[in-house]
Amino acid sequence: xxxxxxxxxxxxxxxxxVSRMKATIAMKLTIGRLYERLAVWLKRPAAHKLxxxxxxxxxxxxxxxSKLLLYxxxxxxxxxxxxxxxxxxxxxxLLSNGQERFxxxxxxxxxxxxxxxxxEPYDFCKLELVIKLLGEHHKRRLLxxxxxxxxxxxxxxIKRGLFLQAIAVEPEPLNFSLLTAxxxxxxxxxxxxxxxxxxxxxxxxxxxxxxxxxxxxDHRVKTNAVGHxxxxxxxxxxxxxxxxxxxxxxIKADDTVIWIDTQGFEGYVLQGASAALAQRTPIVLEFExxxxxxxxxYKLLKNALNRGGYKCFxxxxxxxxxxxxxxxxxxxxxxxxxSSHTGHPFTDLLLL
Numbered sequence: 001x002x003x004x005x006x007x008x009x010x011x012x013x014x015x016x017x018v019s020r021m022k023a024t025i026a027m028k029l030t031i032g033r034l035y036e037r038l039a040v041w042l043k044r045p046a047a048h049k050l051x052x053x054x055x056x057x058x059x060x061x062x063x064x065x066s067k068l069l070l071y072x073x074x075x076x077x078x079x080x081x082x083x084x085x086x087x088x089x090x091x092x093x094l095l096s097n098g099q100e101r102f103x104x105x106x107x108x109x110x111x112x113x114x115x116x117x118x119x120e121p122y123d124f125c126k127l128e129l130v131i132k133l134l135g136e137h138h139k140r141r142l143l144x145x146x147x148x149x150x151x152x153x154x155x156x157x158i159k160r161g162l163f164l165q166a167i168a169v170e171p172e173p174l175n176f177s178l179l180t181a182x183x184x185x186x187x188x189x190x191x192x193x194x195x196x197x198x199x200x201x202x203x204x205x206x207x208x209x210x211x212x213x214x215x216x217x218d219h220r221v222k223t224n225a226v227g228h229x230x231x232x233x234x235x236x237x238x239x240x241x242x243x244x245x246x247x248x249x250x251i252k253a254d255d256t257v258i259w260i261d262t263q264g265f266e267g268y269v270l271q272g273a274s275a276a277l278a279q280r281t282p283i284v285l286e287f288e289x290x291x292x293x294x295x296x297x298y299k300l301l302k303n304a305l306n307r308g309g310y311k312c313f314x315x316x317x318x319x320x321x322x323x324x325x326x327x328x329x330x331x332x333x334x335x336x337x338x339s340s341h342t343g344h345p346f347t348d349l350l351l352l
Contacts, residue, residue, distance in 0.1 A: 059089075061087075078117055078118070081116055081117045081119075082117050085106060085113055085116050085117060088106035089106060090105075090106055090107035091106070091107070092105075092106040093105060093106070093178075094106055094112075094116050096115040096116045096119050097119065098115075098118075098119030098120060099119075099120075099156070099159075099160075100121065100155050100156050100159055100182075100186055101182070101185050101186060102115045102116075102150060102151070102152065102155075102178075102182050102185075103150070103178055103181050103182055103185065104116050104150060104178065105174065105178065105216065107213070107214065107216075108214070108215065108216040108217075109214045109215060110214075110215040110216070110217055110218070111149055111150065111152055111215075111216060111217045112150070112216060115150070115152060121152045121153065121155075121156040122149075122152040122153070122217075123152070123153060124152070124153065124156055124157075126284070126316055126348055127153060127157060127162070127259070127284075128162075129316055129319060130257065130282075130284055130316070130350050131162060133314055133319060133350055134257070134282060134350075137254075138254065138255070138257075138282070139254055139255035140162060140163050140164070140255065140257070141163065141164045141165060141252075141255035141256065142163065142164070142165050142166065142167065142248075142251075142255060142256045142257075143157050143158075143162075143163040143165075143166040143167075143256075143257050143259060144166070144167045144169070144244070144248065144256065144257070144258045144259065145157075145166055145167070145168045145169065145259050146169045146199050146244075146258065146259060146260040146261070146262060146269060147169070147170065147217075147260065147261040147262045147263075148168035148169060148170040148175075148179055148194070149170060149175050149179070149216065149217050149261075150175055150178040150179050150182055150216075151168060151178075151179045151182045151183060151192075153259060154166040154168045154192055154259075155182055155183065155186050155188060155192070158188055158191050158192055159186055159188065163257075164191070165191050165192070165193075166191065166192045166193075167192070167193050167194075167195065167247065167248065168183075168192055168193070168194045168195070169194075169195045169197060169198075169199055169247070170194065170195075170196060171196060171197055171198040171207075171209055171219075171221075171239035171240075172209060172211065172216070172219050172237065172239075173196070173237060174216070175216055175219075176194065176196045179194055180194050195242070195247060196239075197239065197240045197241060197242045198221055198239045198240070198241050198242075198262075198265075199241065199242060199243065199244050199247075199262070199269045199272060199273075200221075200241035200242070200243070200265075200268050200269065200271070200272055201241075201243070201268050201271035201272045202241060202243065202272065203241065203242050203243050203246050203272075204240065204241065204242075205240070205241040206238050206239075206240065206241075207221050207222070207238070207239050207240075207241050208221070208222040208236050208237075208238060208239075209221055209222070209236060209237050209238070209239045210222050210234040210235075210236050211234060211235040211236065211237065213235070217261070218263060219263070220263040220264065220265070220291075221239075221262070221263075221265045221268075222236070223265075223268075223295045223296065223297075241272075242272075243272030243273070244258070244269065244270075244272050244273040244275075244276060245272055245273060245274055245275045245276070246272075248275075248276070249275065250275075251275050251276045251279060251281055252279065252281075253276075253279035253280055253281040253282065256276075256281050256282070257281075257282045257283075257284065258273070258276060258281055258282070258283045258284070259284045259285075260283065260284065260285040260286070261285070261286045262286075263286075263288075263291055264288060264290075264291025264292045264294065264295040264297055265295060265297060266285045266286065266287075266292070266297060266301055267292065267295070267297030267298060267299070267300030267301035267302075267303075267304065268295075268297055268300060270283075270300070270301060270304035270305070271300055271304060273304070274307075276308075277304055277305075277307055277308030278307075278308065280308050280309060280310060280311075280352070282350065282351065282352055283349075283350070283351045284316075284348060284349070284350050284351075285301075285348065285349055285351070286346060286347075286348055287315075287332070287333075287336065287346060287347050287348060287349045288336070288345060288346035289333045289334075289336045289337035289345070289346075290337060290345055290346075291346075292333075293337065298333060302326060302329060305324070305329075305351060306326070310324045310351045310352065311323070311324055311352060312324050312351075312352050313328075313329075313349050313350060313351045313352065314349065314350040314352075315332065315347050315348075315349060316347060316348040316349065316350060317344075317347040317348070319350075324351070332347075332349075
């Protein structure tokens with residue numbers, strides 16, 4: 001017993017002073033770094049000092065408000081989620097915990113904000129309408145989601161049993177990272193295959209994607225068209241193009257739906273979809289004349305649909321079957337291009 005006590009005493013005598021000395025040195029180094037940062041800060045202009053103080057006040061207020069909301073009767077309500085989203089830092093990632101779970105960026109003020117606040121998929125009612133219009137004869141095996149964003153269409157489509165499998169195509173790096181994370185978060189890794197590329201007319205082309213700072217569903221492929229709607233000094237990223245024919249060589253019209261949302265690039269996408277067009281595969285696409293006119297893609301869209309021999313289409317804003325013709329599509333184009341049109345400057349079409 002004596003030798004054990006003696007050994008402990010020796011350990012205390014030898015090791016405690018060393019650890020205390022290390023802690024003292026670490027504290028001095030920390031204080032030294034703080035003094036250095038303070039000295040640098042004091043040399044900055046007054047405007048910089050005020051901005052840095054205000055940013056810390058904002059951060060503190062956001063933390064206080066979020067804590068108050070968390071323990072109030074408004075916890076986990078739409079109002080709480082809206083306030084929480086609005087006060088979150090733009091570089092934050094937030095979890096939408098509805099029927100499907102989505103990780104979204106607090107910088108995305110459109111789809112990401114909708115998913116977080118409503119906890120419901122974005123534009124999913126349109127897919128449900130499309131399924132109703134297709135009827136029971138369509139097998140609904142495969143959904144091809146072109147411009148998939150973070151998976152707000154393809155993930156609920158599979159998880160709710162509306163389709164058996166999906167192929168998701170998304171070119172933008174952050175969106176693609178969130179898309180793949182959300183696929184696995186919802187345990188759909190075996191049912192959804194994700195491709196990081198932009199669908200276009202040829203394989204292996206390097207395209208420039210212009211990024212939106214606040215709407216992650218409005219990234220646009222830059223074209224050489226004279227009137228291309230280029231943003232002022234946009235952030236850009238280079239992306240690889242693939243043809244739809246290369247990604248899905250054995251497409252079947254009776255069990256596949258192609259969903260395209262590419263911000264006016266739809267005509268170029270269909271240039272690389274000869275196999276799908278030959279089978280007259282059902283296509284749902286965003287129809288926004290202003291963006292198509294600036295990308296010179298409307299003629300490409302019409303040529304592709306004419307090659308495919310499509311018979312009719314539905315304007316999902318007013319779902320009445322319209323026999324397909326160039327004149328009927330032109331009339332719709334003029335309607336949504338007109339500044340006198342009272343609704344949105346775009347709609348979605350189902351082509352059959």
